[in-house]
Amino acid sequence: MRDSAVDCDVIVIGGGPAGSTAAAWLARAGRSVILFERDMFPRFHIGESLLASVNDALAAIGAADIVRAAGFPQKWGATFMSADGIVERFADFAEAPGVPMPQTWQVPRATFDQLLLRHAAASGADVRQGCRVLDVAVEAGGVTATIQATNGTSAAHAVRGHAVIDASGRGSVLSRKLRLRIDEPRLANLAVFSHYSNVPRREGRRAGDIRIVSRPDLGWFWLIPISAELMSVGVVLPRTAARGFQGVDHGALLERAIGETPAVAALLANARREWPVRIEKDFSFGSRAYAGDRWLLAGDAGSFLDPVFSTGVAIAVESGLEAAQAAADGLAAGDLSARTFRRYARRQYQRYRxxxxxxxxxxxxxxxxxxxxxxxxxxxxxxxxxxxxxxxxxxxxxxxxxxxxxxxxxxxxxxxxxxxxxxxxxxxxxxxxxx
Ligand SMILES: Cc1cc2nc3c(=O)[nH]c(=O)nc-3n(C[C@H](O)[C@H](O)[C@H](O)COP(=O)(O)OP(=O)(O)OC[C@H]3O[C@@H](n4cnc5c(N)ncnc54)[C@H](O)[C@@H]3O)c2cc1C
Known part of the structure; x- marks a missing residue:
């Protein structure tokens, strides 16, 4: 493949965990990378409970100490509870075989994502916030991204690279353009959530656990201590259960679901809601492909699964890292074809399955x-x-x-x-x- 003039080796779309990880790794490997992020950080994002496997990816991009220094609540595992709180299953990462660094974090994503994006810039990536990627064209000689300032102050312009990593989250630029998305009708769930203060916690090592409280309608609650004061609280309802809440205002829905779930109601008895109530739905989907000639999808831009096991950020950082490594290998070999990325694509699919x-x-x-x-x-x-x-x-x-x-x-x-x-x-x- 002969490439015409380009502005960088790799264009990364999106500055969430997947994009920042990819950009940081490539920059540290000596590759030129331009990352476009639509928003100006810090910005709110849902997805606050990390898995232990995130530690490996953070170490690989040299960000482990930065995250440790941020002082996020420590998470050692998850407590699964029945709706009445009588049954508890503590999933302790430290007792599971094959988990090298069991302690991980609960993170306010505004802070966590900003740390990672700054780290990508400090590693040498050209990070451009407030820049929306409108389109990506993949040609024989390279990829062209059409960029526009999010505040509309400048005309759209083109930036060229050898390859593109699309890490633009669930709105994925490439996945939509190439119609790759596969719906997951069995996971057409609804999530309603907010942040609360004055929620009691456990003492000691389990203070930072996520609590997952099961509901008899097969929905469930999460309670995630994301700072010394705040508890992220949300309910996920399967489509059939959500029907029972139709026409109910979001705030009232959350309050009603809390009231119906005795273990959660007890924990929130003296709590105060500190944020607006937010809602997300139909968030789970698969993908027909994860890579092709000169392009790779990382994180939610590829696929996303229901948050019940908090896999989102772990998959985002791991796939961001793997996409960066695959792109770097392709650049070194002078072959950025779909064939080169086959192993990457297979691994994403297997992880999803x-x-x-x-x-x-x-x-x-x-x-x-x-x-x-x-x-x-x-x-x-x-x-x-x-x-x-x-x-x-x-x-x-x-x-x-x-x-x-x-x-x-x-x-x-x-x-x-x-x-x-x-x-x-x-x-x-x-x-x-x-x-
Ligand atoms: C209800 C709910 C609860 C969740 N809870 C958890 C949890 O507890 N733990 C967990 O690990 N995960 C959780 N997740 C999943 C988690 O939010 C995502 O998996 C994770 O944020 C994916 O990271 P990402 O980098 O792929 O995408 P994102 O974090 O979404 O980042 C994508 C970035 O791309 C930018 N962007 C989008 N379009 C463009 C464009 N055209 N041009 C430029 N930039 C663009 C966006 O502004 C954004 O910053 C949850 C998800 C939901 C829906």
Whole structure:
């Protein structure tokens, strides 16, 4: 491939975790990179609970110390609770096999994303905020991005590179243009959320846990301590459960869902809402492709899965890193064709499929019945936690335990291995039972 005159090696679209990670790695590898970010940071973004696997990507771009110095709440795992709070499963990343650095963070994304974007610039990337990428054209001699200032003060202009990494999040420039998106009708969920103060926390090491509270309608709550004062609180409702809230104002919906979920209502008894209530829906989707000639999709620009296992930022930083490495390899080999990126694309697809199995499972009664069952086999439970920590491709023994869990989930449909949801404390105390 002979390239005509270009402004940089790689154009990165989007300054979220995926884009900043890609840009930082490429710049540190000596590649010229221009990153365009539509917004001016800091800006609000949902997605505040990180997985342990994020540590590896942060270390790879030299940002681990910067994030550590920011003093975010420490997260060691997740506590899964029944709606009435009687049943608790603590997924401790430190006890899971194959998790090298179990402690991770809960982050206000405005601060976290700004740290990473600044780090990309400090690493040598040309970071241009307030610049929207309107279009990308991929030609034989390079890629051309059409850029316009978000505040509309200047005319659109073109910037050329050898390759492009699209990390523009769920609005993905390339995915929309190439019609790559695959809907996930089984995950057409609704999320309603805000930030609260004065919510009690645990003492010590578990103070920074995310709490996931299961609802009898197969929805669930998250409670994430994102700073010393603030708790991010949100409810995710499957489409069928959301129907029961139709026509209800967002604030009232959140309040009603809180009131219906005794464990959450107890925790928020004296809480004060500090932010507007926000809503997101239909956020899960797959992709027909993750790379092609001269282009790669990273993070949500490729695909996104329901937030129940907090995989979003972990996938974003890992895929950002892998996209950067694939682009650098292609540049070094003088081959930026889809063939060069085949391995990258396969890995993105496999990761998506691997987490998807868990996410789809979580919205079935049989998965939750087994997950909340008393005294689960320890090796099996810890193997699941390895995946919950972000290590989706663990060593063989761990994978076998995970596979065994899914066999039991299938069997649970027909044979009662664990108590049915109707016989479970979380249902007998919940609104479904009452109704
Ligand atoms: C309800 C909900 C809860 C979630 N909770 C969690 C959680 O607890 N933990 C977790 O890990 N993940 C969570 N996520 C997922 C998480 O928000 C995303 O997966 C993550 O932000 C993806 O990072 P990214 O860099 O790919 O995209 P983004 O963070 O979305 O960044 C994309 C960037 O691209 C910019 N951009 C967009 N279009 C253009 C353009 N045309 N030109 C230039 N710039 C552009 C945007 O301004 C943005 O800054 C949640 C998601 C939802 C919907």
């Amino acid at each position: 691997s987490f998807r199995r868990f996410v789809l499972g979580f919205y079935t009664p049989e998965f939750r019945e087994l997950f909340f069952a008393e005294n689960p086999p320890l090796r099996m439970f810890r193997s699941l936690v390895t995946v919950f920590a972000g290590y989706w491709r663990p060593p063989l023994t761990t994978r076998m335990w995970v596979a065994a869990f899914f066999v039991l989930v299938r069997l649970q449909r027909w044979i009662r291995i664990a108590p049915r949801l109707g016989a479970h404390p979380m249902e007998t105390h919940g609104p479904a039972a009452a109704g």
